[in-house]
Amino acid sequence: MNTIKIAVIGLGYVGLPLARLFSTKYETIGFDMNQNRVDALMAGHDSTLEVSDELLQSAIANGFKCTSDIEGIRDCNFYVVAVPTPVDKHNNPDLTPLYGASTTVGKVISKGDIVVYESTVYPGVTEDECIPVVEKVSGLKYNVDFFAGYSPERINPGDKLHTVEKIKKVTSGSTPEIGKKVNEVYASVITAGTHLAPTIKVAEAAKVIENSQRDINIAFVNELSKIFTRMGIDTQDVLEAASTKWNFLPFKPGLVGGHCIGVDPYYLAQCAQTYGYNPEIILAGRRMNDGMGEYVANQVVKLMLKKGIQVLNSNILILGFTFKENCPDVRNTKVIDIYRSLQEYHVNLAVYDPWANPTTVKYEYGIELTNELPKKKFDAVVLAVAHNEFTDINIGSLQKRASVVYDVKGFLDKGVINARL
Numbered sequence: 198m199n200t201i202k203i204a205v206i207g208l209g210y211v212g213l214p215l216a217r218l219f220s221t222k223y224e225t226i227g228f229d230m231n232q233n234r235v236d237a238l239m240a241g242h243d244s245t246l247e248v249s250d251e252l253l254q255s256a257i258a259n260g261f262k263c264t265s266d267i268e269g270i271r272d273c274n275f276y277v278v279a280v281p282t283p284v285d286k287h288n289n290p291d292l293t294p295l296y297g298a299s300t301t302v303g304k305v306i307s308k309g310d311i312v313v314y315e316s317t318v319y320p321g322v323t324e325d326e327c328i329p330v331v332e333k334v335s336g337l338k339y340n341v342d343f344f345a346g347y348s349p350e351r352i353n354p355g356d357k358l359h360t361v362e363k364i365k366k367v368t369s370g371s372t373p374e375i376g377k378k379v380n381e382v383y384a385s386v387i388t389a390g391t392h393l394a395p396t397i398k399v400a401e402a403a404k405v406i407e408n409s410q411r412d413i414n415i416a417f418v419n420e421l422s423k424i425f426t427r428m429g430i431d432t433q434d435v436l437e438a439a440s441t442k443w444n445f446l447p448f449k450p451g452l453v454g455g456h457c458i459g460v461d462p463y464y465l466a467q468c469a470q471t472y473g474y475n476p477e478i479i480l481a482g483r484r485m486n487d488g489m490g491e492y493v494a495n496q497v498v499k500l501m502l503k504k505g506i507q508v509l510n511s512n513i514l515i516l517g518f519t520f521k522e523n524c525p526d527v528r529n530t531k532v533i534d535i536y537r538s539l540q541e542y543h544v545n546l547a548v549y550d551p552w553a554n555p556t557t558v559k560y561e562y563g564i565e566l567t568n569e570l571p572k573k574k575f576d577a578v579v580l581a582v583a584h585n586e587f588t589d590i591n592i593g594s595l596q597k598r599a600s601v602v603y604d605v606k607g608f609l610d611k612g613v614i615n616a617r618l
Contacts, residue, residue: 303334490534517582
């Protein structure tokens with residue numbers, strides 16, 4: 198075990214925490230093509246805030262290195278790929294980052310080495326899509342000259358309680374012996390333990406259904422919210438009452454964005470379709486959740502009209518823009534759907550988020566965002582993300598005399614809102 202030298206390819210929300218953790222037991226090098234990202238990390242700061250400056254600087258002091266130079270990882274023998282697996286504008290899986298990372302591995306992998314993929318995929322991608330790239334570039338033969346594994350990432354951005362080492366890890370290998378070796382490496386740093394799956398495809402399938410299951414459950418309560426709103430019943434009150442039963446699943450309605458729950462079901466759906474099966478429930482859940490931003494916007498406008506507030510040229514404040522609370526991640530945020538839908542009513546929109554980077558938001562979405570709470574008053578306030586910083590906001594100070602407050606997250610006191618999802 199002491200002869201293992203690890204390279205983690207991709208130093209984002211998944212790769213960096215894992216690389217830092219591996220560095221506590223093994224010589225570890227982080228590889229990322231983004232030189233600015235590498236420079237920032239080697240200076241001791243992680244802009245994703247997943248690894249604290251203290252932990253990162255301690256790891257660097259103990260030998261952890263990050264590089265954008267492929268030669269820096271050539272001497273490694275245990276490669277871990279942790280790059281994003283997004284979907285394109287048509288919601289089809291985009292494997293481009295995986296192909297690129299596999300090409301990188303192919304350029305440096307040697308006989309006897311192992312490459313482990315962590316990126317979320319549908320069953321078969323590792324061995325049918327990624328490994329052939331490694332073989333072609335390296336000239337080595339799979340399961341003869343080099344081996345593979347799959348250990349799906351289980352990072353929860355912004356969660357400082359369930360950190361990478363505290364979440365049980367699924368592992369797998371391309372042969373039974375390699376599976377045991379991969380499992381040993383992960384088990385040596387994952388304090389929560391590991392589960393060795395019998396095959397790579399089983400491990401891939403386990404990951405993709407985790408988030409699909411959550412997506413479907415959230416879609417169900419989102420549909421309940423639409424039903425109960427028409428009936429004049431508070432959905433949150435209903436869920437609170439139902440949760441008193443021991444086996445009721447406490448899901449809440451809301452926006453489903455981010456790089457996992459809002460994406461992974463499309464990977465599973467496409468895989469099912471290639472086998473001639475149309476996954477009705479999975480895609481129905483996706484349609485429901487993808488439409489919630491527009492639904493929220495329309496509900497806000499209806500509330501304004503009921504109060505006699507002129508919608509045209511009104512001023513509306515959106516609190517929060519990241520895809521979830523207490524983290525700076527704006528990837529696939531569904532708050533943008535609320536924003537775009539409200540734009541269609543020709544209103545003046547302001548977005549306040551103390552966590553999001555205004556430059557990143559401007560580049561990715563083309564909208565202005567501020568890290569400072571506006572001083573003006575608004576015709577409507579929409580709480581879209583439950584950041585801790587919003588706990589003490591004086592909502593009344595943001596409202597005009599006639600105004601509405603809509604709480605997407607069920608976060609604010611019921612006494613200060615007009616409606617909640």
